[in-house]
Amino acid sequence: MDDATEPHRTGSEAIGLVLARPPRLLGVEPFFMEFIGGIEEGLVERGMSVLLHVVATQEAEMATYRRWAERRLVDAVVVVNLTVGDRRPHLLRELGLPAVLVGTWEENPAAPAVRSDDAVAVRDALAQLLHLGHRRIARVSGPAALLHTCARTTALVEGCREAGVDEPVIVEGDYSHEAGVRLTTELLRLSPRPTAILYDNDVMAVAGLSAARQLGVPVPEEVSLVAWDDSTLCRLASPALTTMSVDVHQYGLSVAETALELIDGVEVTDRWSPTPRFVPRGSTAPCGVHTAAR
Structure with missing residues (x-):
């Protein structure tokens, strides 16, 4: 995907990730901890980190994006668990907050994406x-x-x-x-x-x-x-x-690579999650x- 833009840097040195799910699940479900670990590894050489926020609903997630954009707390966000009729990509475009969509997406992605089949x-x-x-x-x-x-x-x-x-x-x-x-x-x-x-x-x-x-x-x-x-x-x-x-750690690394390209304003490479076996x-x-x- 050719998505070259002007570099987007806020000085925050952080990529935002909001998880709209019960916090108790994070303690027992290994997927997101491995996924975040992969993103962190991909950012470490740039001195960047993941700003993680856990909320109960997608509405609360969207409110978080508004707050982050207003305060310039993150350079970009990673959007997971895409839904039917998802309003988040449109909101993020309105806010001018760069986003990487992760997972299954209908038709062509509305933003740079790391897709899964x-x-x-x-x-x-x-x-x-x-x-x-x-x-x-x-x-x-x-x-x-x-x-x-x-x-x-x-x-x-x-x-x-x-x-x-x-x-x-x-x-x-x-x-x-x-x-x-x-x-x-x-x-x-x-x-x-x-x-x-x-x-x-x-x-x-x-x-x-x-x-x-x-x-x-x-x-x-x-x-x-x-x-x-x-x-x-x-x-x-x-x-x-x-x-x-699925190699979840590699999945996270791919997301980090895409986010860094987006922030740097260079051509964003099409990436897919590792194939499940x-x-x-x-x-x-x-x-x-x-x-x-x-």
């Missing part, structure tokens, strides 16, 4: 499960308003239709342990129940493993589980969780006699 990753995960013989597949998603949630949902529904298998059962979560337990319990009480469940993060997947154990449903003998994002949580679970693994572990297995009979 969630559809390809979901199709890869689905292909792996179909190869194992699974035909009843469910998904515990993140919030439905997020563009990457929409992209994953569309890819899974279309992939199942093309494969001629049952339409997937999709239930909406919020990335929390509580949602993972509750929604997995609901899915495993269906008749017939799914033989494989995809989760949109690691925390909900680990919680789902616990819920299956509580219900007496053995993993992977009767249900296979796949987490999105690899982490220590997944590797230490018993059985260890199969994942769609399927990492099989103990939580997935061929769909066996027991699951097929239920």
